[in-house]
Amino acid sequence: MDKLSLEGERIAKRLARAGIASRRDAEKLIAERRVAVDGHVLDTPAIRVKPEARITVDGKPIAAPEPTRLWRYHKPTGLVTTHRDPQGRPTVFAALPPELPRVVSIGRLDLNSEGLLLLTNDGELARKLELPQTGWTRRYRVRVWGTVTEDALRSLGDGLVIDGIKYGPAQATLDSAIGSGAKGRNAWLTVSLQEGKNREVRKLLERIDLRVNRLIRIAYGPFQLGKLLPGAVEEISPRILREQLGKGAPKPHAHKKS
Numbered sequence: 001m002d003k004l005s006l007e008g009e010r011i012a013k014r015l016a017r018a019g020i021a022s023r024r025d026a027e028k029l030i031a032e033r034r035v036a037v038d039g040h041v042l043d044t045p046a047i048r049v050k051p052e053a054r055i056t057v058d059g060k061p062i063a064a065p066e067p068t069r070l071w072r073y074h075k076p077t078g079l080v081t082t083h084r085d086p087q088g089r090p091t092v093f094a095a096l097p098p099e100l101p102r103v104v105s106i107g108r109l110d111l112n113s114e115g116l117l118l119l120t121n122d123g124e125l126a127r128k129l130e131l132p133q134t135g136w137t138r139r140y141r142v143r144v145w146g147t148v149t150e151d152a153l154r155s156l157g158d159g160l161v162i163d164g165i166k167y168g169p170a171q172a173t174l175d176s177a178i179g180s181g182a183k184g185r186n187a188w189l190t191v192s193l194q195e196g197k198n199r200e201v202r203k204l205l206e207r208i209d210l211r212v213n214r215l216i217r218i219a220y221g222p223f224q225l226g227k228l229l230p231g232a233v234e235e236i237s238p239r240i241l242r243e244q245l246g247k248g249a250p251k252p253h254a255h256k257k258s
Contacts, residue, residue: 008053009048009050010045010048011030011042011048011055012030016126017123017124018064019063019103019121019123022104026045031045035057037053068238070236071236072116072228073118074116074228075116076114076231077111077113077114081108092117096233103120103121105118105119106125106130107138113216116220137221138192138217138219138221140192141215141216142188143214144213145186148187153172153208162203167200170191170193172189
């Protein structure tokens with residue numbers, strides 16, 4: 001193990017940069033003893049590796065990190081945002097065009113949600129852009145059933161605790177109402193937040209007695225869904241990526257091609 005060193009790069013970060021998985025998921029792969037360095041199966045992520053180390057996942061060598069790339073994808077409903085689904089449901093990654101390299105998603109959209117999903121070949125970038133500290137706002141168009149009041153919508157701005165989980169402030173505005181009845185009506189809202197916990201928008205609106213029947217993510221940070229059709233993928237140019245990430249942009253020298 002002479003290629004392991006305190007001077008190298010952490011193994012989970014190396015796997016993330018190679019597009020294998022996010023750093024967190026890479027640590028899970030290591031815990032499952034699916035990662036080896038120079039033939040030695042790892043059982044801890046507390047390892048650093050030098051650039052010349054031979055790393056395999058499930059016995060297959062990982063590729064050298066490529067330049068960071070980012071795509072906009074219009075996720076349709078009926079797909080789960082995972083590489084493998086224990087229930088055998090269709091997945092986002094199986095539905096992507098075959099010419100795409102291995103990618104990971106930046107955040108997730110649940111089975112019944114649709115709209116903008118950012119994809120990247122750099123797991124380290126994915127992890128960074130998912131963090132609330134990045135300050136990127138997720139914006140959604142949401143159709144709900146119920147009685148919408150301005151006071152209830154304003155209450156979301158204070159943040160809520162639901163089932164012991166603290167949710168940060170969210171901004172919600174009424175866009176339009178559709179029909180009416182004694183028990184409520186359909187309405188379109190725009191909801192903005194900076195976290196993205198599991199089913200967060202649905203849970204927040206349920207707390208104020210609104211039932212979500214359609215949820216479309218229309219923006220993630222500076223990137224917009226725009227007119228991208230369901231199922232379509234469009235790469236974001238490296239120049240725009242650098243401009244939007246600013247100081248957080250990946251360093252070119254860290255992503256040399258093999």
